[in-house]
Amino acid sequence: MIGLRGVYNTVSLALSNRKYMAVFVALSVLLTAAYGFLLANSSLNLYAPKILFGLNAYSISASIAMGILLSLSIVLSAFVIMNGAEKSSRLEVTSLAVSVLPVTLCCTTVVPSVLAFLGLGASTIIGVTGTIQGPLAVYEPLFIAVSLSMLVLSIYLNSGSISKINRCCVVEKVEK
Numbered sequence: 001m002i003g004l005r006g007v008y009n010t011v012s013l014a015l016s017n018r019k020y021m022a023v024f025v026a027l028s029v030l031l032t033a034a035y036g037f038l039l040a041n042s043s044l045n046l047y048a049p050k051i052l053f054g055l056n057a058y059s060i061s062a063s064i065a066m067g068i069l070l071s072l073s074i075v076l077s078a079f080v081i082m083n084g085a086e087k088s089s090r091l092e093v094t095s096l097a098v099s100v101l102p103v104t105l106c107c108t109t110v111v112p113s114v115l116a117f118l119g120l121g122a123s124t125i126i127g128v129t130g131t132i133q134g135p136l137a138v139y140e141p142l143f144i145a146v147s148l149s150m151l152v153l154s155i156y157l158n159s160g161s162i163s164k165i166n167r168c169c170v171v172e173k174v175e176k
Contacts, residue, residue: 002160010162011072011155014079024075032067039063062144069151076158083162 002010015021039059055063111132115125136143 002156002163006163007156007159010159011076014076014162017079020075020079023078024071027071027074028068030067031070032063035063035066036060062148065148066144066151069148069155073151073154073158076155076162080158080161 015024036055036059039062040055112125112129115128120128
């Protein structure tokens with residue numbers, strides 16, 4: 001088990017490398033902008049006054065949080081892989097996928113695109129898309145909360161792997 005202090009230490013260890021820090025910063029900016037673009041048309045962005053780039057405070061906060069957490073999770077996964085730790089667990093990969101999926105399903109062109117890819121006609125796509133996206137829009141804040149918690153879980157799991165790498169390396173140095 002790794003505590004909050006351990007997660008902080010492993011994140012600090014990974015981001016102390018300039019390469020990983022540069023990737024983290026670049027990904028954070030790009031993913032925050034992408035989430036902002038996706039959330040601009042979401043139900044989360046309907047109720048409060050717009051304050052920046054057509055987004056309200058809720059959408060801005062969700063975009064920043066999800067962009068930073070997803071970037072951190074990706075960078076930590078890369079750190080684990082590049083430093084020879086065990087392969088990523090299924091739960092780690094699942095938590096990354098689940099964190100990205102909800103935001104892309106509601107109020108974007110993902111659902112109609114998937115339906116078109118499946119070979120459905122335009123009239124069917126127009127009729128079915130609202131039926132699929134409507135309930136997703138109603139529960140979007142819940143989906144975003146689940147996404148954030150899954151990203152935190154992914155970061156926690158990656159931190160555990162980095163902690164194992166770090167312990168292994170310390171033991172090897174002491175033995176030599």
